Amino acid sequence: MYTDFGYMEEGKLGKPYDLKLMARLGKFLKPYWGLMTLSLLFVLIMAGLDLLIPYLTKEAIDRYIVVAAREVVLREDGSPEEHRFWSQYGQKLIPKKEKGKFLLPPDVMQSMDRKEMALFQKFGFLTENRYYLFVPQKPEEESILKKYPSFFEGSDSHWFISLHRMKELKREDLLVLRGKDVAGVFHIALLVVLILVINFGLNFSQVYAMELAGQKMMHDLRMKAFSHLQELPVSFFDKNPVGRLVTRLTNDIQNVHEMFTSVLINLLKDILLLIGIIILLLQLNRDLALVSFSVLPLIFVTTLFFSRRAREAFREIRLKIAQMNSFFHENFSGIKVVQLFRREKENSRRFEKVNDGYYLANMKQISIYAFFVPLVDILSSGAIGLLLWYGGGKVIQEMITLGVLVAFLSYIRMFFQPIRDLSEKYNILQSAMASLERIFSLLDEDKKIFKPPSPKKEEMKGNIEFHHVSFSYNGEDKVLKDVSFSVREGETVAIVGATGAGKTSLLHLLERFYEVEEGAILIDGMDIREWDITQLRSQIGLVMQETFLFAGDIEENIRLENRKIDGEKVKEVAQVANAEKFIQRLPHGYRTNVGEGGETLSAGEKQLLAFARALSINPKVLILDEATSHVDPEKERLIQEGLARLLKGRTAIVIAHRLSTIQHADKIVVLHKGRVREIGTHAELMVEKGIYFRLYQLQFGIKEDRGQRLEG
Ligand SMILES: Nc1ncnc2c1ncn2[C@@H]1O[C@H](COP(=O)(O)OP(=O)(O)O)[C@@H](O)[C@H]1O
Numbered sequence: 001m002y003t004d005f006g007y008m009e010e011g012k013l014g015k016p017y018d019l020k021l022m023a024r025l026g027k028f029l030k031p032y033w034g035l036m037t038l039s040l041l042f043v044l045i046m047a048g049l050d051l052l053i054p055y056l057t058k059e060a061i062d063r064y065i066v067v068a069a070r071e072v073v074l075r076e077d078g079s080p081e082e083h084r085f086w087s088q089y090g091q092k093l094i095p096k097k098e099k100g101k102f103l104l105p106p107d108v109m110q111s112m113d114r115k116e117m118a119l120f121q122k123f124g125f126l127t128e129n130r131y132y133l134f135v136p137q138k139p140e141e142e143s144i145l146k147k148y149p150s151f152f153e154g155s156d157s158h159w160f161i162s163l164h165r166m167k168e169l170k171r172e173d174l175l176v177l178r179g180k181d182v183a184g185v186f187h188i189a190l191l192v193v194l195i196l197v198i199n200f201g202l203n204f205s206q207v208y209a210m211e212l213a214g215q216k217m218m219h220d221l222r223m224k225a226f227s228h229l230q231e232l233p234v235s236f237f238d239k240n241p242v243g244r245l246v247t248r249l250t251n252d253i254q255n256v257h258e259m260f261t262s263v264l265i266n267l268l269k270d271i272l273l274l275i276g277i278i279i280l281l282l283q284l285n286r287d288l289a290l291v292s293f294s295v296l297p298l299i300f301v302t303t304l305f306f307s308r309r310a311r312e313a314f315r316e317i318r319l320k321i322a323q324m325n326s327f328f329h330e331n332f333s334g335i336k337v338v339q340l341f342r343r344e345k346e347n348s349r350r351f352e353k354v355n356d357g358y359y360l361a362n363m364k365q366i367s368i369y370a371f372f373v374p375l376v377d378i379l380s381s382g383a384i385g386l387l388l389w390y391g392g393g394k395v396i397q398e399m400i401t402l403g404v405l406v407a408f409l410s411y412i413r414m415f416f417q418p419i420r421d422l423s424e425k426y427n428i429l430q431s432a433m434a435s436l437e438r439i440f441s442l443l444d445e446d447k448k449i450f451k452p453p454s455p456k457k458e459e460m461k462g463n464i465e466f467h468h469v470s471f472s473y474n475g476e477d478k479v480l481k482d483v484s485f486s487v488r489e490g491e492t493v494a495i496v497g498a499t500g501a502g503k504t505s506l507l508h509l510l511e512r513f514y515e516v517e518e519g520a521i522l523i524d525g526m527d528i529r530e531w532d533i534t535q536l537r538s539q540i541g542l543v544m545q546e547t548f549l550f551a552g553d554i555e556e557n558i559r560l561e562n563r564k565i566d567g568e569k570v571k572e573v574a575q576v577a578n579a580e581k582f583i584q585r586l587p588h589g590y591r592t593n594v595g596e597g598g599e600t601l602s603a604g605e606k607q608l609l610a611f612a613r614a615l616s617i618n619p620k621v622l623i624l625d626e627a628t629s630h631v632d633p634e635k636e637r638l639i640q641e642g643l644a645r646l647l648k649g650r651t652a653i654v655i656a657h658r659l660s661t662i663q664h665a666d667k668i669v670v671l672h673k674g675r676v677r678e679i680g681t682h683a684e685l686m687v688e689k690g691i692y693f694r695l696y697q698l699q700f701g702i703k704e705d706r707g708q709r710l711e712g
C-alpha cells in the first residue's frame, strides 16, 4: 500500500483539444507572434511546393515523355460530328499527303475536352495511328531526315514519323530527334531539385523559428510557474508534495512544448495539404478523384474506433507511470527504513507488480498501434489499387493522360501520410491538454498572503504580543486556542510544552508562514500583517528543529542571500555559534561543499550552522525552536555562553526540551494542547506546582521532597 505522492493526477487525460486552454497558452505566445507568423508562412509555402511536385511530374510525362500526334481521317460527307470537329479544330490540323488525312498535334489534343475526344474516337475519325511531330532546326536534325528517308513524311515545316517506325531508329538518332523533349524533362527535373532545395531551407528556417518561439515560451512559462510557486503560502506545500511540483515544472511543460512543436504547426500543414490535395484531384479529374476518395469513410470509421482505443490505452499507461513514480518516490525516500526492516524482497515483489502493469499497458498500446498503422496502410494501398485499376483503364481509353494518373498516385500517397501520423499526434495533444490544465491550475493557485496597502518597513524594536491567537492548519482542528502572552524588547521568553502542544505553530505564525485565524500578533504595537513581509522576516532570525542545507559551501550556507556580510563576519558568527571548530576540521574549511552531493554533516553540526546563519542577519528578534536538541550538553553550554552575549539587546523566544537551558529566561510560557496554561519565571512556576513543576521533576528524575536541594 503506497500513497500516490500526488502522481496519480498524472494519469488523468484531457480532451484532445480545449480551446479555453489554448487561448490561455496563446497569451504566453503573444510576445513571439512574429516568429510564429514567420513559421506559419514558411509552412504555407512548403505545403504549396509539396503539392507542386506531382504536378510537375504530370507535366513532364504529358508534355515531353508521352507525346504523339494522332491521325484524323475526315470524309466530306461525314457525320455532323465530323463537321463540328472540322470547324472547331480544322485550322490547327496538319495535312498529310493523302487527301482527307490529317494529324492532330499533341498540344491541341491536350487542350481538348477528354469526353469530347472519346466521342470523336467512337465515331472513328480520330484514329489510333500515332505520329511523332518533328520540326528540324539544327543541321544534325536535318541529317536524321536524310539518314532515314523512308521513315519520315511531311513538308518543310512539319515532319512526322509513325511511332512504330520511331522504334527502329538508332538510339543516338532517337535522342537527336527528341532533343527538345529530353531538354524539357531535364528542365523539369531541375525545377524539382530546386524546389527540394528551397524546401530544405524553408524547413530549416521554419523549425528554427518555431523552436525559438516554443523554447522561449516554455522558458517564460517555467519562470512564471517557479516564481509563482515560491510565493505561495507554506500551507500549499503541505498539500502538494514536491515530487508533484517537480513534474509540473518539467514533464508537463515538456508535454506542452512537444504539442507546440510537433503538432500545432504540422497539423496546420497537414490540414492544408489534405485540402489542397482534395481540390487539386477534383480539378485534375473528378471521376478519378471520387474513386480515390471512396475509401475515406472507411478510414474515418477506423480512425474513430482507433482513437477511442488509443485514448484508453494511453490513459492506462499514464496511470501506471504515475504508480511507478510514486513507488520509486516512497521506496527511495524511505530507504533507511526499507533496509532496516529488510523490506527489499517484499518491495521488489511489489515493484514487479507495478512494473508488470506498466509493461502490459505499453504492450496494449503497441498492439493497438500495430493494428491501426498497417490498417491505414492497407486502406491506402486499397485506394491506390483502385486508382490503378480505374485510372489505368481510363488511360487506356485515352480518357485521361498517363501524367494525370501518375500525379494522382503521388497525391494519394501524400494524402494518406498525415492520416497515418494522426494517431501519434492525437496522443501528444491529449497529454498536452492535461498538462496545460495542471500548469494553469498551479498558476491559478491563490497567493492568499495579505498585502497591506502601505506596509510598515521600520526598524524593529522587538516588542511581541500574542493577542488571543487561534489557529488551525486544516480549518477545523485548532492547534492554538486563544493564546495570549507578550515578550518585551530585550527579553528572553521560553516556551515549553509536550510534543504537539503547538510550540512550533506559534513560530509559523510569527514568521507568517501561515496566517493567524483569530486574534492577532503585534510587533511594536502593530499587527504583523501590516508589516512588510520581507522586513518582518529579515528581522526575526529563526533556528528550526531541522536545518536545511543548500548545495554550496559552508560560507554560502551561512551567508545565504545576505551578500552584505563579508567572510570575516561569517567567521565571527560561526565563532559565536561555536561552529568554528568543526568547520576547521572539514577538508576545505569554509569552502567545503555541503548540501546535496556534498560533505555530510551531523544533525548537531547542521544546527550549529543554522545558528551562525540566523546570527548573520543580525536580527532584532531571535527564535530558537528546539535548536539545541541535537547538540551535546557540552556544546549546548558553549552555545549558551555565546548566546548570552548575543541575546543582549535582542528579543528572544526559546523553545527547549531541556528545561535546564531555560531556567534563566525572563518568562516561561507553558503551552498545553494549544492553550497557555502557565506563565511566570522559573521560581514562580516551581512554586505554583503545576505542569511546569511536573515536567521539571520528570526530567530530573527527582522526588518532590528533594526538589529544593537540586534546584540550586
Ligand atoms: N503543516 C501542518 N499541517 C497540519 N498539521 C500540522 C502541521 N504542523 C503541525 N501540525 C499539527 O499541529 C499540532 C501542533 O504541532 P507543533 O506546533 O509542531 O507542535 P510542537 O512544536 O509543540 O511539537 C500537532 O498536532 C501537529 O500534528
Ligand SMILES: [Mg+2]
Pocket (backbone or CB within 6 Å): 503, 504, 505, 545, 625
Ligand atoms: Mg515543534
